[in-house]
Amino acid sequence: MPIRVGMVSLGCSKNLVDSERMLAKLRAHGYQLVTEPGEADVAIVNTCGFIQSAKEEAIETILELGALKKDGTLKKIILTGCLTERYQEEAAELFTEADAVIGIGNNRDIVDILDHVLAGERVVQFGKKSDAELKGDRIITTLPFFAYLKIAEGCSNNCTYCAIPAIRGPYRSVPMEDVLDEARWLAEHHVTELIVIAQDTTRYGADLYGKSRLPELLRELCHIDGIRWVRVLYCYPERITEELLDVLAEEPHMVPYLDLPIQHCDEEILRRMHRPGNEETLRNLITHIRERVPEITLRTTLITGFPGETKEQFNRLGDFVQDMQFDHLGCFAYSEEEGTKAAEFEDQVDEDVRAHRADILMEQQAEVSAAKNAAKLGKRMTAVVEGYDKYAGCYFGRTAADAPDIDGKVFIKSSSRLRLGQYITVEVFDTMDYDLLAEEVTDEPAE
CATH class of the missing domain: 3.80.30.20 (tm_1862 like domain)
Incomplete structure (x- = not known):
C-alpha cells in the first residue's frame, strides 16, 4: 500500500504554489496524496512566518499534528516554509515532534527528504534561499478553473x-x-x-x-x-x-x-x-x-x-x-x-x-x-460559478471585481444546472455588505 501524504499549506498564495510543486514531485514518485492530515501517514506543513498571527497559526497546526502523531494516527511530520526558514535553529530545537525541519531552498528535495524520514532519520537542512524553485510541475489545489x-x-x-x-x-x-x-x-x-x-x-x-x-x-x-x-x-x-x-x-x-x-x-x-x-x-x-x-x-x-x-x-x-x-x-x-x-x-x-x-x-x-x-442593483455582469450552497439552496461564485478568498461573492439563483467554472451572465437583485445576490440571465451569453 502506498504511503499517504497530506499537505497543510499556510499563509499566502505564493506559499501555496510552492506546496503545489512539492505535491507534484511526491505524486510522481508514487506517494498517495490525501487532503486530510488525519488520513495521512506523513503530514507536510508549509508554514507562514510573516506576522505574529501567522506564526501562531503555524505553531497551533504543528501542535495539533503532534497530537495525531502521539496517538498513532500520523507517523511522520515534515516542516518547511517561511517560519522554519526564519527561525531555523529555534524551529529544529522547539518542534521535537517534527521528523524533518527544512528551509525553502530544500523544497526541491522533498522526495529525498521524505525517503530519509521514512527510513527513521531526523532531517534538519537549510539550503540557500536562492535554491527555492522558480518553476516546475504543479498539482492545482485551488478550484480547478x-x-x-x-x-x-x-x-x-x-x-x-x-x-x-x-x-x-x-x-x-x-x-x-x-x-x-x-x-x-x-x-x-x-x-x-x-x-x-x-x-x-x-x-x-x-x-x-x-x-x-x-x-x-x-x-x-x-x-x-x-x-x-x-x-x-x-x-x-x-x-x-x-x-x-x-x-x-x-x-x-x-x-x-x-x-x-x-x-x-x-x-x-x-x-x-x-x-x-x-x-x-x-x-x-x-x-x-x-x-x-x-x-x-x-x-x-x-x-x-x-x-x-x-x-x-x-x-x-x-x-x-x-x-x-x-x-x-x-x-x-x-x-x-x-x-x-x-x-x-x-x-x-x-x-x-x-x-x-x-x-x-x-x-x-x-x-x-x-x-x-x-449601486450594482439591477446591473448585469459576468460571474464564474464556484459551487452550490445546499443550505442557501443556490449557487455561488465571483464576478470579475472579486479575487478568490479575499473579496466578496455572488450568490446565484438559477433554474438550470450550472457547472463548476462556468461563466454566466447574472443580474443583481439584492445586496449584502460584501456580497451580491443575483439571478442567472439566460437571454444573453456571458462575455
Whole structure:
C-alpha cells in the first residue's frame, strides 16, 4: 500500500504554489496524496512566518499534528516554509515532534527528504534561499478553473516593517518564457483564470531585463488560448505605468482589477516604512487610474498603529480612505517583527490602539462596500460559478471585481444546472455588505 501524504499549506498564495510543486514531485514518485492530515501517514506543513498571527497559526497546526502523531494516527511530520526558514535553529530545537525541519531552498528535495524520514532519520537542512524553485510541475489545489501564477520570488523593497526579504531573499524574476510555458500548461489543464502574483508584481523583469516587463507579460497571458480572465495582485503604487494601464484598458481578457497595497497615506509614516510617495501623489495616482480605466476595481491594504503613528495621522488616513472609496480594503494592525528596522523604533504604539484603529477602518469600509454594492442593483455582469450552497439552496461564485478568498461573492439563483467554472451572465437583485445576490440571465451569453 502506498504511503499517504497530506499537505497543510499556510499563509499566502505564493506559499501555496510552492506546496503545489512539492505535491507534484511526491505524486510522481508514487506517494498517495490525501487532503486530510488525519488520513495521512506523513503530514507536510508549509508554514507562514510573516506576522505574529501567522506564526501562531503555524505553531497551533504543528501542535495539533503532534497530537495525531502521539496517538498513532500520523507517523511522520515534515516542516518547511517561511517560519522554519526564519527561525531555523529555534524551529529544529522547539518542534521535537517534527521528523524533518527544512528551509525553502530544500523544497526541491522533498522526495529525498521524505525517503530519509521514512527510513527513521531526523532531517534538519537549510539550503540557500536562492535554491527555492522558480518553476516546475504543479498539482492545482485551488478550484480547478483558476490558478495562481507566481512570476517572481523574494523581495528587494526592504520596507522597514517586513521580514520577507530576510526570509525569502532578494527579488528574482522567473524568465518570461518559463512563465508563459507554465501559463500554457495551466490553460491546457482547463484553467481559465490566471491570478498573477509575486511579492511585487510591478517589479517583474527589472532584475533580468533592466526594466519592468509586467505589461508585456500580461498581454502575452491574455492571448493564450483558453484563458478567459487574467488578474494581477500586489502592484506597488510607485510602479504603476501608463503601459500597465494600457493593458488594463485595452485587453478584453485582462479583468479591470488592480490590487494596490498603499499601507498608509501620511508622508512621514510612509518615509519611516521606507516607501515613497505621499497623500497627494496617491490621490493623483488613484484619480488617474480611474480616468484611464473607468471600470476599474481597486483593492488596497493598510497598516494601522505603525511606530509613531499619531491620532492625527490616523485620522488623516481615515479621511483619505473615505475620500478614495476603495472597492475592497484589508486592514492590519501593525505587527512588531523581530529583525526588522521598525521593531527597533522606540515609539511603538500600544497593541490595543493598533487593533482598535484597524477595527475603525474596517467598520468604515463596510459602509463603503455596502454603498458600492447597492449601486450594482439591477446591473448585469459576468460571474464564474464556484459551487452550490445546499443550505442557501443556490449557487455561488465571483464576478470579475472579486479575487478568490479575499473579496466578496455572488450568490446565484438559477433554474438550470450550472457547472463548476462556468461563466454566466447574472443580474443583481439584492445586496449584502460584501456580497451580491443575483439571478442567472439566460437571454444573453456571458462575455
